Amino acid sequence: MNDDSQNSLPPEPLPFSESERLVDCYRLMQRIRKVEEHLCALFADGVIPGFIHVSIGQESVPVGISRHLSDDDTIAITHRGHGQAIAKGIKLGPFFAEMMGKRDGICKGRAGSMHIADTTIGILGANGIVGGGISIATGSALAHKLDGAGNIAVAYFGDGALAEGIFHECINLCALWSLPCLLVCENNGWGEFSKTERQFCGDLERMAAAFDVHYCFVDGIDVGAVTTAAGDIITAMRADPRPHVLECKVERFHGHYEGDPQKYRDEAELAALAERDPIIHLRKRLIASGIASAVLDEIEAKLENEIGSVVAAARAGAEPNFAEASLEVYAQ
């Protein structure tokens, strides 16, 4: 439930285009949120096997970035990448079917949550390896640079990846070769089950500075700020290919994996998360600027209808066949 009664923001109307843009962001953030809420329920019911890692609380980052990307721009996404894939435009039918391990899944049931890809729209794969996508995005950025068409690559990673060697190799290479790679750190303060401060004593801003890479920090509670920052950066990158680091402070509302009891997190921290919900934050802001709550409710109702029917269709899909799958270990 959204609580519209508390409103600490100034009731200033937003300019029309700005409010339209933010309503779009609201729609897309809610789309991600509702999809992941369905994923959690389906996982709890045993309909989705394996492991899933949801990005509830982090939706503002891919939403703010993807509105500046085309299908020809490429992204490498993380194990917590549902929102990154949905914001890039993955179709929900094949997405849910993939999560359920169905034959009609976008990856024919061979990927699941941790490896989902849609290369037709530039999603070069989620990754089960922390930091595993950073070099793939770097290589894709190299291809974009050689093509010279102004496309860019985005490497999504969490703060947990900062201690991985591959990040250090890649920021060096991106800077050395001036590759149009946007290095996006979704900093949720946790690397799996441990606080980041217990894992990493560096500082991303100063690391970027050490390689002379432009760095930008945004509080991910504000999707408008993410959108503005990402827009400025991506526009600059298209004109002048070079890497940028965008660090977004977000909160991980759920556990590392779905079902994680999170005994390592204290209750006060968990209780305070609602204050940092980017969707609630945006809803308050939109209402304060004069958007009727009924408009936002209708957006949510439409999404619920759409997602509900997509889920039902995916559940009815056929199981994949191993004999068929085993013939596709190699490309012909």
Next chain:
Amino acid sequence: MSAAETVRIGQAIGRALGDAMAEDERVILLGEDIGAAGGPFGVTRGLYEKFGAQRVLDFPISEAALVGTALGAALTGYKPVAEIMFMDFCTLAMDALVNQSAKAHFMFGSQTSVPLVVRTPHGGGLNAGAQHSQCLEVWFAHIPGLIVVCPSNPGDAYGLLVASIANPNPVVFVENKAMYAKKGPLATPPAVVDIGTARIAREGRDVTVVSYGAAVHWAEEAAPGLAADGIEIEIIDLRTIQPWDEATVLASLAKTHRLVIFHEAVEAFGVGAEIAARMADVGFDELDAPIRRVGAPYCPVPYAPALESAYAPSATKLTAAVKQILN
């Protein structure tokens, strides 16, 4: 009979790279010191001058990023050929090779191919020690999704490299650093060699010797001495380790009824183990003697010449094994 010239294996590899680059502008090279420096073994000499810094990319000493970057470029329309200076350094790039490149086609539901070649030299004989001499090809042969190739002569090196670059799958192209200067014929024009096809390097009726890489030459060294004792070995050069040419090996076994697998890599859990197990299954009725393997002992490659020469598989060790299974 077409014309041929005599070239070194390293030259044949360089020529294959140059021809593939001239043929398809999406072919790019990435590696440490491969550009202006011409490559640590001179294999890429002249390519930087011919194709420029945009297509012959001198990479920092970052092997993990090297293969990952090559993969990212492959997924974005290019055909990268990455060079890992010594096969031992593949250890630093295992995530990109094993978890990423090998899986992308299958795991993404065949949405995409991965036209990526990783060239890398294995092998000892240069007293380079335990971290610059290993033969690790079997690691990659064990990973579904990878192709593993290992030529033994200039013609095959050329033909297999052209085929590897054209292949839509990730290929680990294993070279032998001690053999870069070895000379042999290269046809004019050079021929493509199909991946997965073995070559009968020497015909013989008594014992089949399955080999690849430098060991093919050691087997050829052993053959005249054995022939003088009335033993004719048939030498099969596998050329491709995964997928290996089972039909050619089985056909030879059906002729000789005896099998030795001979390679430079450590014998235990090696390529020979797989071939032996498979032939003990599908070729059981053809066998007149137990299958023997001749490979390196279960020991890191030692440094001192006296140690390394005692360690390395050789014509002498093969000769002993062949004679043993005939007794």
